[in-house]
Amino acid sequence: MRVSADFTTVPDEFAAGAPAQNRVDGTPVVSFPFYLDDIDSSMHYLHWELVDPDSIPVCGFEWIHWAVANVPIDALMFDFNDSHALQIPPDFSRSMPSMIPEAVQGRTSSASKLVNSSNPQVTMRYNGPNPPDAPHDYLLHVWSTAKPLPGLRQGFWLNEMLRGLRTYDGALDQGGIVVSYAPLSGR
Numbered sequence: 001m002r003v004s005a006d007f008t009t010v011p012d013e014f015a016a017g018a019p020a021q022n023r024v025d026g027t028p029v030v031s032f033p034f035y036l037d038d039i040d041s042s043m044h045y046l047h048w049e050l051v052d053p054d055s056i057p058v059c060g061f062e063w064i065h066w067a068v069a070n071v072p073i074d075a076l077m078f079d080f081n082d083s084h085a086l087q088i089p090p091d092f093s094r095s096m097p098s099m100i101p102e103a104v105q106g107r108t109s110s111a112s113k114l115v116n117s118s119n120p121q122v123t124m125r126y127n128g129p130n131p132p133d134a135p136h137d138y139l140l141h142v143w144s145t146a147k148p149l150p151g152l153r154q155g156f157w158l159n160e161m162l163r164g165l166r167t168y169d170g171a172l173d174q175g176g177i178v179v180s181y182a183p184l185s186g187r
Contacts, residue, residue, distance in 0.1 A: 001175040002037040003142050004084070010138065010181045014090070016130040017184055024121045027110065028128025031066065031093035032179075034140060035084035039073065040173045043144035046071040047165065049158060052129070054136035059114070065138065066093060066126040067106030067158045070148040075100045093126035102148075106156040124155050129181035141176040 012018065014032035022030040036046070047069045055063035076086055089095075096103055109115060111123035129138055149164035165172065 001039050001043075001142065001144060001173045003034060003140060003175040003177045004037070005032065005034045005140075005177060005179060007032075008179055010129050010179050012184075015128040015181045018128060025117065025119050027117075027122045028130065029094060029121060029125055030091045030128070031088075031126035032128075033090045033092075034088050034177070036086040036088070036142065036175075037084055039085060039144055040171070042146055042171065043173050044073055045069075045145045045148050046073060046076075046142060047145070047149060047161060048140060048142040049161070050126070050138055050140050051158075052131070052136050052138050054131065054134075055109075058131075058133055059109075061109070061112075063109045063127075064106070064158050065108060065129065067108070067156070067161060068093075068096070069104050069106065069152045069156065069161050069164070071096070071100060071103040072148075073144070075103075094121075104152050104154050104156060106152075106158055106161060111155075120155075131181060131183050133183065135180055135182040137178050137180050139176060139178055142174065144173045146170050 014030055015028055018028040050066040052063040105124050107123055108127045110117040117123050143165055
């Protein structure tokens with residue numbers, strides 16, 4: 001599987017430079033679009049993580065910006081007029097619950113006891129890049145499986161999804177990209 005985006009630097013509208021209507025409690029919540037190509041035809045479910053390993057020196061742990069599991073591929077619209085097989089559209093994080101209720105989103109690092117946010121629009125949805133110190137790289141890693149990962153419910157923790165992928169009984173396909181974002185103050 002190949003994962004790609006139309007950018008290498010996350011556009012402001014999906015990150016710290018997002019307008020007020022695209023923020024909840026100061027957090028950017030409109031997820032950025034990306035593409036998936038060359039998905040093995042035997043795979044039927046998608047799962048992904050968006051994480052920031054550059055946050056480790058800042059807060060002591062890798063920041064989880066988005067975790068998604070059990071998205072049925074056949075519930076997504078394939079765009080055969082484009083050069084890509086499948087697009088995860090902008091703002092998918094907020095529209096997914098009504099579009100694909102069987103898919104689940106996990107907790108972000110905003111749900112951490114160290115951050116203590118309680119708003120599910122922030123703790124269980126996309127959190128856009130907002131690095132406080134320097135440019136950060138963000139890893140988007142996507143997996144596909146033939147069957148859904150068992151036992152995951154809305155608000156799962158990322159380690160639960162990763163454990164499900166490690167112990168998955170069947171073939172896995174995967175791909176990923178790295179995108180970056182710089183603090184607004186450092187530009």
